[in-house]
Amino acid sequence: MSQLNPKQQEAMLYVSGPLLVLAGAGSGKTSVITRKIAYLIQECDMPAERITAVTFTNKAAREMKARVSKLLPSEKTRGLTVSTFHQFGLQFLRYELMHTPLKGNFSIMDSDDSKRLLMELMMRDNLSGAESRELVGKAIKMISDWKNDLIEPDKAMETLDDPEDMIFATLYALYERNLRAYNAVDFDDLIVLPTKILRENRELRDKWQNRIRYLLVDEYQDTNTAQYEMIKHLVGPQGRFTVVGDDDQSIYAWRGAKPENMALLKEDFPKLKIVMLEQNYRSTTRILTSANAVILNNEHLFEKKLWSDKGQGEKIRIINCRNDDDESERVAKEIVTHKLRFGNEWEQYAVLYRSNFQARMLEAQLRQLQVPYKLSGGQSFFARSEIKDIMGYLRLILNPEDDSAFLRIINTPKRGMGPATLEKLGLFAQEHSISLLASCTHAGLAHVLPSKAYGTIKEFGEFIEHYTRELDQHPDPVPIVRRMIDETGYIDFVRSDAKTPQQEKNRIDNIDMLYTSIQSLINRAEEDEDRTIDTIIRKLVLLDMLEQQQEEENTNKVNLMTLHAAKGLEFDFVYIMGLEEEMLPHRNSIMSETIEEERRLMYVGITRARRELTLTLAAQRRAGGQMRVTSESRFLDELPEDHVDWPAKAKKKKAIKDPEAVADEYLANIRALLGKR
Numbered sequence: 001m002s003q004l005n006p007k008q009q010e011a012m013l014y015v016s017g018p019l020l021v022l023a024g025a026g027s028g029k030t031s032v033i034t035r036k037i038a039y040l041i042q043e044c045d046m047p048a049e050r051i052t053a054v055t056f057t058n059k060a061a062r063e064m065k066a067r068v069s070k071l072l073p074s075e076k077t078r079g080l081t082v083s084t085f086h087q088f089g090l091q092f093l094r095y096e097l098m099h100t101p102l103k104g105n106f107s108i109m110d111s112d113d114s115k116r117l118l119m120e121l122m123m124r125d126n127l128s129g130a131e132s133r134e135l136v137g138k139a140i141k142m143i144s145d146w147k148n149d150l151i152e153p154d155k156a157m158e159t160l161d162d163p164e165d166m167i168f169a170t171l172y173a174l175y176e177r178n179l180r181a182y183n184a185v186d187f188d189d190l191i192v193l194p195t196k197i198l199r200e201n202r203e204l205r206d207k208w209q210n211r212i213r214y215l216l217v218d219e220y221q222d223t224n225t226a227q228y229e230m231i232k233h234l235v236g237p238q239g240r241f242t243v244v245g246d247d248d249q250s251i252y253a254w255r256g257a258k259p260e261n262m263a264l265l266k267e268d269f270p271k272l273k274i275v276m277l278e279q280n281y282r283s284t285t286r287i288l289t290s291a292n293a294v295i296l297n298n299e300h301l302f303e304k305k306l307w308s309d310k311g312q313g314e315k316i317r318i319i320n321c322r323n324d325d326d327e328s329e330r331v332a333k334e335i336v337t338h339k340l341r342f343g344n345e346w347e348q349y350a351v352l353y354r355s356n357f358q359a360r361m362l363e364a365q366l367r368q369l370q371v372p373y374k375l376s377g378g379q380s381f382f383a384r385s386e387i388k389d390i391m392g393y394l395r396l397i398l399n400p401e402d403d404s405a406f407l408r409i410i411n412t413p414k415r416g417m418g419p420a421t422l423e424k425l426g427l428f429a430q431e432h433s434i435s436l437l438a439s440c441t442h443a444g445l446a447h448v449l450p451s452k453a454y455g456t457i458k459e460f461g462e463f464i465e466h467y468t469r470e471l472d473q474h475p476d477p478v479p480i481v482r483r484m485i486d487e488t489g490y491i492d493f494v495r496s497d498a499k500t501p502q503q504e505k506n507r508i509d510n511i512d513m514l515y516t517s518i519q520s521l522i523n524r525a526e527e528d529e530d531r532t533i534d535t536i537i538r539k540l541v542l543l544d545m546l547e548q549q550q551e552e553e554n555t556n557k558v559n560l561m562t563l564h565a566a567k568g569l570e571f572d573f574v575y576i577m578g579l580e581e582e583m584l585p586h587r588n589s590i591m592s593e594t595i596e597e598e599r600r601l602m603y604v605g606i607t608r609a610r611r612e613l614t615l616t617l618a619a620q621r622r623a624g625g626q627m628r629v630t631s632e633s634r635f636l637d638e639l640p641e642d643h644v645d646w647p648a649k650a651k652k653k654k655a656i657k658d659p660e661a662v663a664d665e666y667l668a669n670i671r672a673l674l675g676k677r
């Protein structure tokens, strides 16, 4: 195992006060965190269950866990919390349920559910119409921003610049009220609710500050206001924490991340010690110099110097391609030849891109060349409709008040329930202040609905209630879930609904995978209470299982992922595709003038590479069914010329004559003309 350098050691050993490690990419920040966890347990005799480490993505949390378990035997790490902010928040809500506005069986709504709920609320308010889709998008963003800034609905109005936006503040209030009525939380609530509870309840704060003796946070630059306040309440005034970050890698401003939180730490904790790391252990000098040159075009909160002793290394290659097809083919072939030539492993390669759709063509090319690859950060497993449907059933069983789950599955598969019936059911539920599910089996409903519709609705209600009882505390829930889904006729529905045999197979496979994952979560649960179906369902909503499955396979494959998903990771050979204006930087960022965030993303991409970096761009790209001519990304020009190998540019330079030569030629031509006269 490598020795930490003196600065890293200083950061590891410092436990008597708050600490910020501020350093550029690849300087060993995450290494400091994992080594420090081991140090606290082994040398400071701190029990593992009193240590909490948080980060942002499931992948990063798993990676961190893996690194810690390499440093310590498993009995020493029992009870250690290494999780994402959201997982931590969920756990907190579970422990402190009585202090929340929630009941034990609360459900978590994903962004699709939130969208549907907002749509519904707008419809009720007669806001439907052509522009409603756009409005929903805007409403979601504004509500999420308010929540992450810890602004309550009644205060939201005051933050508005445009009085026309009043409607969003009204929607925000309605949305929150409905979430509570559904006994549900959205993703933001997983952070916001614990933070508010901690803010208001001194006793609870003491309890948690006692429980968490040491807190460590990776990728600190991406914390938003709510997360920052949560950290503050958890660590208390003494500030027993280590946070590490790099403001140049802050790439989640659209989720409310505030790199200024770095500066805020110093104000809130005057005793804050700051350690800067300057040696990069990841990349060659050329890669590092290029990354530094690009990020120098941004304004900086903190200046950082980075150096590496890995040698100059290869120049950064820039490859111009004719079009997007050509680009994918070129990258796939490059990887194959490079691997064969140097006898490398597939897993040493990564292809990064700005947007998920860029992977599609590349996947096809890789498959054609029989290159094994894994795709992470693509369409989440849970975004697939078949998974959402089955999760809808499970959610309704977990939480009978979850009206949004009810509405998702009441006609999936078709039960012949028309909109008129559903509207009457909705009204009935409202009048009696009960959930849609409870209304199904309410005796009074018989007077409201025609007998046939009533019969179907009642049967559905009883069906769900029956399985709720069967699943309650059952030690082996998966076979029961499977039986329930089979009984609904859902599988037949998938067969008849699928457009191709391949799609049918994929969907059925996905459903099987969901069952398998539930089973494996049950098998792996350490405590009995973690084995119940409600706990499992809640966990599932937070986990991207597909990603996890691939992680477990852990085979030798080329890595395909977005630049966002690549944060914190490293690979020997990195390709970044689509170095064009409107791709990277992304079109939206050009329009909204948030180029600096895109530049940080580019910086993150470059600094993932250990040994070689290749950038590609296409002269033409398909968009909306048409081939469009593209222009080179501005970031290419920000790379230091001496360190790049860009054949297309060199040629172009030769082709362009210097202005004096042009003028001479012009004069000569004129003279020749005059001479002829």
Ligand code: ATP
Residues within 6 Å of the ligand: 002, 003, 004, 005, 008, 024, 025, 026, 027, 028, 029, 030, 031, 032, 246, 249, 280, 281, 282, 567, 568, 569, 570, 607
């Ligand atoms: P990022 O900003 O990209 O998250 P980071 O600062 O977290 O990067 P790490 O991932 O911890 O950096 O480390 C980068 C690489 O350097 C890893 O491969 C790690 O094992 C290695 N490394 C870290 N510290 C040392 C050291 N003192 N000696 C040798 N190698 C080291």
Ligand code: MG
Residues within 6 Å of the ligand: 029, 030, 031, 218, 568
């Ligand atoms: Mg890191």
